Amino acid sequence: AQKVTQAQTEISVVEKEDVTLDCVYETRDTTYYLFWYKQPPSGELVFLIRRNSFDEQNEISGRYSWNFQKSTSSFNFTITASQVVDSAVYFCALSEASGANSKLTFGKGITLSVRP
Amino acid sequence: DSGVTQTPKHLITATGQRVTLRCSPRSGDLSVYWYQQSLDQGLQFLIQYYNGEERAKGNILERFSAQQFPDLHSELNLSSLELGDSALYFCASSVGDRGLETQYFGPGTRLLVL
Numbered sequence: 001a002q003k004v005t006q007a008q009t010e011i012s013v014v015e016k017e018d019v020t021l022d023c024v025y026e027t028r029d030t031t032y033y034l035f036w037y038k039q040p041p042s043g044e045l046v047f048l049i050r051r052n053s054f055d056e057q058n059e060i061s062g063r064y065s066w067n068f069q070k071s072t073s074s075f076n077f078t079i080t081a082s083q084v085v086d087s088a089v090y091f092c093a094l095s096e097a098s099g100a101n102s103k104l105t106f107g108k109g110i111t112l113s114v115r116p
Numbered sequence: 117d118s119g120v121t122q123t124p125k126h127l128i129t130a131t132g133q134r135v136t137l138r139c140s141p142r143s144g145d146l147s148v149y150w151y152q153q154s155l156d157q158g159l160q161f162l163i164q165y166y167n168g169e170e171r172a173k174g175n176i177l178e179r180f181s182a183q184q185f186p187d188l189h190s191e192l193n194l195s196s197l198e199l200g201d202s203a204l205y206f207c208a209s210s211v212g213d214r215g216l217e218t219q220y221f222g223p224g225t226r227l228l229v230l
Contacts, residue, residue, distance in 0.1 A: 095215035
């Protein structure tokens with residue numbers, strides 16, 4: 001069975017600080033996909049990134065970067081120079097390539113508060 | 117804006133009632149998924165449809181049902197509502213039906229059962 005653990009529940013930082021959100025996953029599949037979604041206070045779920053299990057290259061997009069390490073089953077998300085607009089709940093999710101469906105299994109989410 | 121639309125945005129109803137939530141996927145997407153977000157259970161997969169056919173079921177109660185119509189929009193029907201059904205219900209869509217697909221989420225329908 002697949003599982004996603006986001007051990008941090010709430011993080012509070014001051015603007016311009018860097019912050020890393022941790023994600024650990026479990027799956028028996030050798031092919032799988034990892035995702036991060038952002039849920040701002042308005043409530044919608046916004047897609048941030050998708051990574052497949054064969055691509056361990058780190059990715060950077062502006063102030064966002066992701067570190068995928070299969071050896072530790074982790075897919076961590078770093079925000080550099082955080083801003084107040086980054087305040088949101090962030091979800092890590094997993095889907096498996098095998099099987100009859102492509103459901104997402106989500107972690108519990110991390111509430112990030114960025115103070116001015 | 118993800119391109120996925122959901123109506124209504126808010127719904128307040130009483131226990132025992134029945135409601136219907138509607139979702140229109142992004143143009144070109146054939147898969148529709150329904151998820152429930154509650155404080156105690158987090159984000160849970162309910163059901164998936166692909167091109168009109170049910171593809172997978174998750175933790176969906178028997179009181180809940182869904183369908184996807186020929187125009188690909190989907191409806192989630194919740195009946196005999198209980199207080200515990202109060203939650204945010206999301207619809208998501210993707211092009212195909214495999215795990216590699218990125219699912220794009222609608223704004224959600226916030227259901228309050230009184």
